[in-house]
Amino acid sequence: MNPSFSSPTTNLLDEALGIGCTGSVPWRIALVQDCVEASGAFLLHHLLKRSLSAEAAGAVVFLGLAQPFSHYDRVLRKMGCNLSLQRNKNKLHFIDLLDLEFLVAGGTDQNAIEDGFMNLYNRILRFIEANNLMHNNGGWIRIIIDDISLLEIAAQGSSSHTFDFLQYCATLTSELDCSLLILNHGDIYSSEEDQCLLSHLDYLSDVVIKAETLSTGIAVDVHGQLTIINKRALGELGWSSSKVYNFQFKLKENAVEFFYPGTKF
């Protein structure tokens, strides 16, 4: 049971992302971009918790490259969400990719890497198929990737293959009721060539969430700020103009607080 979960209270982040009470979202692809000083992992935790809430009508595929399952289980348990239970109920499909050799198991040539990504894509498809069978084609699917830079490392630095895989995940978002949430680090790319994947991701995403430190430095009550660019908020007549949100956050033991600058007392 999730005691803190009786009815998920809406906060600034949920409003900015348009997360409905059933956990559905109006966007297809969201990119979380963080840095060393302001880690964006808390955003994944928060969105994972919202996706697995009691009212949520969908399922999550989580590609865990950064941390083992036990880490997420421990963190989410403090936030009032039992990941093991959700996994047993088939609401969560955790793909453990901590061993970054999974793509080169069949060899290190380019074809082997592409085959490795294709197999990963196949695993996601099979879970979606099983979920659809169980829930009679109902509910949405959310694919969360933590994080894409490690996927690139697993692909021996091939951003091209990594992006091919992302492209196929993106097609799932237009063919099915599926959304994609990607975590990437904005400060690990040194040259302009390496930043190509960052730019590709930016173009691909409907929503970009940037986690940064305050320009004034470290503070006790404010741990950082979020800039959310909601590029393609769907309206009745088609695309509406993009919206930009900027607010600050404070990480607490069991939750995150979001507030506008100057409103934290």
Place this chain on the structure above:
Amino acid sequence: MAESISRSLRDGCLEGEHAPALTIEDSLASSLGSSVFDHFLAHLVSQIAAGKSQARGLVLVAFNRSPAFYLELLRRKGVDAQHVDKRVRILDCYSDPLGWKKRVPPLKTAQNLPVKANVACFSDARDTNKLMASILDLGKGTSYSELDATSCNVLNLVYLLTEFVGQDKSRFAVAIDLVSSLLRYTSLPTVAGLLNKLRSNDQTSCIVWLIHSDLHEQRVSAALAYVSTMVASIQPIAQCTDEQTSQQNSVWLGKNSDKAKLHVRLKRRNGRVKLLAEELHLDQVGVKFTAVGAQNSNVAKSLLPKVQFNLQLSEQERVERAKVVLPYEHQGNGEEIQIYDGRRSLSDSISISQPSVASPVISDTQVAPGIGEIHYVRDSDDEQPDSDEDPDDDLDI
């Protein structure tokens, strides 16, 4: 200016010339390229549907967005569905560009979306020769069974496709929604070669493509600019500086999200290059273009105070002002400056006198008859003219 681009695409190419080609390029700073591409695409399709363009059909090569998106776009823009079915062919390079879906079992429980008759799936994005052949096949309306598609009524499709442009030499337009995606699969020379071949093909009327300039090196934009006859570059309205804080950044992002400047370079047949600029903004309906500075000049006009008299001079008034002779101004007509020391009587003829420090220096010019003059007669005419003495000498200071 956007109108002239649409006209150029509508008119197509002359006999013996290569087809006109439009490059639309944008960047992350101003990412309205897709919307501008949609605008020109929808406009071209509506011209084709109305029979007003040289092209009788359009082949859309979709890398960036799904075919369903484009069909919905054309429906929203008011193009009749029947015309879309008849005149538009979409080569779907979005759903399965590398053929993975053929190698994994398909989703069994997926709702089978009705496969549109005018959409052909392409699964070999790295093979540009095959891509070229598929584009031409779709454009000419040859047998659909040669294309890589499944689960469709082949006979129905062959009928529809032969109706597309017919068996004669009618032309078709080509639109590639993202050349940047193609450049991920293959090299720049190969892509440039493909675009050149398309342009030089007898049945191509015009080509439009979109590229994100910041995904590639500068030479890629330059190479594609050489291949095209029109380059429409989308630039941000407000410039961003590195020193901006995150909050300023978010304001800057907000300003640039739905407004931009469109810089167009048109290459004429005679070699002349015309540079034009317009402003564009995105609203619910689509992209709207306005002339640059239309808003600025209105602002400038409103800065002048609104009064009931004229604050500015007309041209004639300026000329008259220049003609006015100032009484104490040396006119530069060669005459010596004559200093009036204040002691000459009326009867004295105008003569040159020694300028003295104490006396007022008055430049005297030849006074024309009829113009007023002032004659000053000192009381003490008998006295010696003022010298260099201190005029306060008689005072006991």
